[in-house]
Amino acid sequence: xxxxxxxxxxxxxxxxxxxxxxxxxxxxxxxxxxxxxxxxxxxxxxxxxxxxxxxxxxxxxxxxxxxxxxxxxxxxxxxxxxxxxxxxxxxxxxxxxxxxxxxxxxxxxxxxxxxxxxxxxxxxxxxxxxxxxxxxxxxxxxxxxxxxxxxxxxxxxxxxxxxxxxxxxxxxxxxxxxxxxxxxxxxxxxxxxxxxxxxxxxxxxxxxxxxxxxxxxxxxxxxxxxxxxxxxxxxxxxxxxxxxxxxxxxxxxxxxxxxxxxxxxxxxxxxxxxxxxxxxxxxxxxxxxxxxxxxxxxxxxxxxxxxxxxxx
Numbered sequence: 001x002x003x004x005x006x007x008x009x010x011x012x013x014x015x016x017x018x019x020x021x022x023x024x025x026x027x028x029x030x031x032x033x034x035x036x037x038x039x040x041x042x043x044x045x046x047x048x049x050x051x052x053x054x055x056x057x058x059x060x061x062x063x064x065x066x067x068x069x070x071x072x073x074x075x076x077x078x079x080x081x082x083x084x085x086x087x088x089x090x091x092x093x094x095x096x097x098x099x100x101x102x103x104x105x106x107x108x109x110x111x112x113x114x115x116x117x118x119x120x121x122x123x124x125x126x127x128x129x130x131x132x133x134x135x136x137x138x139x140x141x142x143x144x145x146x147x148x149x150x151x152x153x154x155x156x157x158x159x160x161x162x163x164x165x166x167x168x169x170x171x172x173x174x175x176x177x178x179x180x181x182x183x184x185x186x187x188x189x190x191x192x193x194x195x196x197x198x199x200x201x202x203x204x205x206x207x208x209x210x211x212x213x214x215x216x217x218x219x220x221x222x223x224x225x226x227x228x229x230x231x232x233x234x235x236x237x238x239x240x241x242x243x244x245x246x247x248x249x250x251x252x253x254x255x256x257x258x259x260x261x262x263x264x265x266x267x268x269x270x271x272x273x274x275x276x277x278x279x280x281x282x283x284x285x286x287x288x289x290x291x292x293x294x295x296x297x298x299x300x301x302x303x304x305x306x307x308x309x310x311x312x
Contacts, residue, residue, distance in 0.1 A: 018202060241253060
């Protein structure tokens with residue numbers, strides 16, 4: 001009975017995207033406490049469900065979330081859609097039409113491993129989270145084109161989560177990272193949001209008039225409001241030059257006194273040290289010294305983790 005209710009709750013969230021605990025409790029004849037307990041169990045299982053309080057509060061699931069590929073076999077899918085279409089022709093129910101559109105849309109998207117967003121092909125293979133990044137990007141691009149307000153849960157590098165409404169105006173791709181330039185109602189100003197830090201994205205159904213801005217208003221010389229930058233200089237071996245050119249750009253690599261170097265301004269986030277280590281020993285930090293020390297300590301920690309004591 002418990003798991004049957006949990007499955008029904010999941011489908012309710014997929015259909016409506018946002019509900020309250022009291023609504024779910026009334027619909028399935030359980031207590032609000034049980035609702036939150038079931039939500040916790042689904043979250044642990046990997047379903048991206050969030051709970052927020054206040055003006056935009058409720059229990060909700062990201063519009064970018066879809067059921068796992070292969071959830072229905074082809075025969076089950078065709079039978080279900082045929083039955084729903086037959087019911088819709090008799091009832092003329094807009095909710096049922098919406099459900100049919102969502103099912104057919106998901107089934108079509110499962111036929112390919114890549115997603116196309118406008119003139120951009122985004123690889124949605126095995127790397128990244130189970131919630132495909134390409135689906136989030138497509139959702140945000142549509143919101144930009146259609147001038148649709150979005151509710152998002154945004155997670156800072158310190159792990160702080162904020163719930164806010166944004167008005168997306170422009171997609172930005174910088175240094176292999178996707179951002180959306182949007183007016184933030186919580187801060188009452190334009191902000192640059194890293195899409196990878198958006199845990200949940202909900203389409204509010206509200207449209208907006210675009211606000212005026214210029215290219216100079218977009219903080220392209222910075223990163224997000226929760227990140228700082230570091231001016232880094234590297235010494236390169238011949239083997240590490242292709243890595244440096246692909247990551248930093250060919251214009252960042254130069255030669256001096258017969259040796260190869262690279263310089264770049266980089267986001268000083270949690271991934272920077274790991275990215276440097278992935279280049280191997282031929283990619284050496286020369287400046288700043290503080291960054292070189294961090295890379296050295298991280299390398300020593302990794303080496304210690306793989307150290308196997310000699311056995312007698």
